[in-house]
Amino acid sequence: MASVRLLVTRSGCTALKAITARTHVSYEVKDNVAVVRINDPTSKVNTLGRHMQAELVEVINEIWGNSAVKSAVLISSKPGSFIAGADLNMFQACKTAEEVSYLLQAGQKMFEQIEKSPIPFVAAINGSCLGGGLEFAIACQYRIATKSKKTILGTPEVMLGLLPGAGGTQRLPKMVGLPAAFDMMLTGRNIKADKAKKMGLVHQLVEPLGPGLKSAEERTIEYLEEVAVDFAKGLTGKKVTVEKKKGLMQKVQDFVMGLPPVRKQIYKTVHNKVMKQSKGLYPAPLKIIECVQTGIEKGNAAGYLSESENFGKLAMTSVSRALIGLFYGQVACKKNHFGQPEREVKKLAVLGAGLMGAGIAQVTIDKGVATILKDTTEEGLARGQQQVYKGLNDKTKKKSLTTFERDRIMSLLSGQLDYRGFENADMVIEAVFEDLSIKHKVVKEVEAVIPPHCIFATNTSALPIKDIAAASKRPEKLIGMHYFSPVDKMQLLEIITTSKTSKDTTASAVAVGLKQGKVIIVVGDGPGFYTTRCLAPMLAEAVRALQEGVGPKKLDSLTTGFGFPVGAATLADEVGIDVAAHVAEDLGKAFGTRFGGGNVEVLKMMVQKGFKGRKSGKGCYVYGAKSKEKKVNSGAEDILKSFKLTAPPAVSADEDIQYRLVSRFVNEAVLCLQEGILPDPVQGDIGAVFGLGFPPCLGGPFRFVDSYGADKLVQKMKHFEEAYGNQFTPCQLLLDHAKDSSKRFHK
């Protein structure tokens, strides 16, 4: 608290000179323009922390006190980051909502002073301008942004379960209009510079420069500053006007928005949409709507108050903690903890041009790594190549790639039916059919043609890596790389090491995964590793529920109602009923009755009838028809009827079904940690959320146990255990946590 007060005192006291040299903020006066440069020496990006804020306030007060200064430019000296947001630690250190609100109010006040500044401020934006950074920028009178790919503007607070708390909910609607402001704040999406210009979020764009007498990055920042200084002078000399001439459409929109009933309708529509999408599990979007509404309908003062208070409340919610936990977890899983590999992978080969293989090839070539895509048949290869081409071409349609860049990227892909070029491969990733004997054959064939340093990675979703490695002459170079489908959309990569896998092999696999843009967890070997092993019991429970007469639609609504982005029945269709049957059978053999529940025969029968899920057009649902309403597959219903079970009433309420599904998932996850398959809870949470769609609002199975309470969960499981037996027996680690409430997976 003391330092908070200090901050406020300083802001009110212009005469106070800095006692120590400033480290984060500096300024110089050029031609009556104060150029304020921000650079946090302790980090790659600038964040608005206590220190930064204090120095900013100090500098700004000095500028206001200097009569020679007629305008100011605010710029970051860091390439790629203007200000990436507020310092999260600052809020996390707070104990109460009031404490957080108080912090926010200091920020609000500072930005309000800038908004009302007697001299114009120009924000010169290059790189990430997010959250508090954007709120700072929109408090300035004028904004110039580089048209660089790295320049992104946005309010991502909602993704952390928070809201733009430093005036964002008040200024944005006025600046870009109510609909666009809601879109920005409720989705948290990143906005590129040219879009920002169109929206009216920035006034002027500056082209990024190539190399000159300095590096491109350095010179671009310098140039941005030169241009910003010119505009700052123009603003003082009234040569540049802030107001943009409004078009007819804009005037019409403004008029319509001026009508209270219209606004009321908008609030209502947005509210309903949020409720539909979030199932009411995420409080932040609703609070954002509330803040915006309060500001517009009751004035600024009420708006600011609502903003800071609601931010404080949100910061104390478990949802926000969960989402922030995921954010940090994701950052941690985007680092290579195994060191620099001895050799960089410059040429990769993928075996099998199926959905997975082609997906892996796509995310590899678009990072500039030459890739061979090998299949055994021309049809298979052509399909895979087309998939890669389509993936890239779709990006050109969205304009995130030019057709020229697409062609350059495609030139890195070599589709072939033979092993030509494998002698130069640094890594081979096989994505062939999930059958141990086929995998063995492939290992032997490939090892005969690859150089000694080449790593062999196997993309299997359930087969133990050591079983595959049994056919290898060099098991230290063999590793599991479990991708998730569709590879270009799913962020997770699960890397599986055996006891024989060398550290360098792991380091290399992680390096490749990171290059491919993946969030990576590294787990131990075993049937189903971590992700598949957690999913299997939940799917078994889902099948049981279906057998007990819970329809696929009901099952889906129960799971999505709990926070899963995809319902359990739909998920089974997406994964593939055949894959699910395969996994259920394999893991059933490995783990016994604990993995029971639903009858595997249900799945097998469905496969027999051709109900393999979305890929075959039929699974739990019927696909292909254009109608929006998904139809339940009556053939599947018939099968379920023939395997009908009676639902025990004591454990069959809606909430019971939800917890039956989730508790089996969570218990298996905790068991994986107990057995050492998982190295830590963070990777467990990341794997579950990013790979399996575990409810993000719960933050992953481990954070869920922490927030829900292990004792409560164990209690529920014991209740289920009575009805169903050992599938619900809590594992030892979970019992330990239940016994001792001070034991937590996350601090």
Place this chain on the structure above:
Amino acid sequence: MQIIEHFMSLSLIRTVLLTAFSFCSAARSLSTSVHLQAQAKSKKTLAKPGVKNIVLVDGVRTPFLQSGTTYADLMPHDLARAALQGLLNRTGLPKDAVDYIVYGTVIQEVKTSNVAREAALGAGFSDKTPAHTVTMACISSNQAMTTAVGLIAAGQCDAVVAGGVEFMSDVPIRHSRKMRKTMLSLNKAKTLGARLSLLGSIRLAHLSPELPAVAEFSTAETMGHSADRLAAAFGVSRLEQDEFALRSHTLAKKAQDGGMLSDVISFKVPGRDIVSKDNGIRPATMEQLAKLKPAFIKPHGTVTAANSSFLTDGASAVLIMSEEKALAMGYKPKAYLRDFVYVSQDPKDQLLLGPTYATPKVLEKSGLTLNDIDVFEFHEAFAGQIMANLKAMESDWFAQTYMGRKTKVGAPPMEKFNTWGGSLSLGHPFAATGCRLVTTVAHRLQKEGGQYGLVAACAAGGQGHAMVIEAYPQ
């Protein structure tokens, strides 16, 4: 003075021979001595053993006119024809003495896609003389000339005419792809019903035409935009650009008035008057230049209409021969065409840096340094582009970081640089500029008594070219 200079140049030869070229010193000193007899004042000749001496006999060009002026109603091959006929008149060359014709063009008129052949036939060359067209953006006629050099060096030809034409008064504007597709399908439609249904499918969007843009295909960036970014990258100010543009116009005016531009031929334009002067030379005041708004990056850019080369119509032609053939036919050649290079680099951020990359490479090939060059003729696409190149050539950091060289090559001294004006003032018919540069070097060497000249140019696609030219002994 002359004696001292002579002595110095001799000692220069000796040092060079003793140090850098010990390997071929015997051969080189032999050929040097031969030429020394014929040439009173000489550094060294760049003749190489086993390589034919190839000479520029003469070069001409039509006046370069701003597009949409007197040439407006012509077609590209008309201009090319005028240049070829002008060359025939100037040299008195028998029409059947030419073995081959190579001609450059950038924006192709679809009716005359091999404009070389159409122009040659129209200019009265023998129909037994084959002709082909080359294209390499602004260095198309450089490519035409070096193709000629290659044909002669390989012993396949003795006399080749090279040149280039650009006609910006009329450019092919196409129907949209959708419309083209419909029209092509219409050709194939057999029944009236099929035709009507195709016609019925035409929508407003079909009618918007496709204009040829002076934009890079790979980056979709217009050249002026790239030039503005390049100037900014090298910190070239608006003032520097305007000053250079003014210099170009002032020097061009002086050269025009002084009768230096002797490569220009008079051309009786059908239905119009005789044209005998370039019409884009307009020396203005700095104040006038400063008033112009930026043309590409608005509002803070620095490249304006006045400090960029303008859209131009024009054609040029040169006669290139093996030295023996020229001498046998009784010609007095103007210059030797020596080493040349083509370079290419990043088409986005280094689109117009061709001269920076090409200059040190061609000098190295010839065993020369920048100080040996008496006459520089660089293609002036934009004042900002020239200034950026000069700064890049002066930068050790740039040479080391981007070109993999140990040191900078250095910037040409301005008193030797484009002293008769350049593309900014004379005009820049894309594919005709290369021949103008080479002919100008030859003429300047003769006028100024220099021995080596250097031509350098940038081109769309991020490519570049440079050539060393040696004065023919007077």
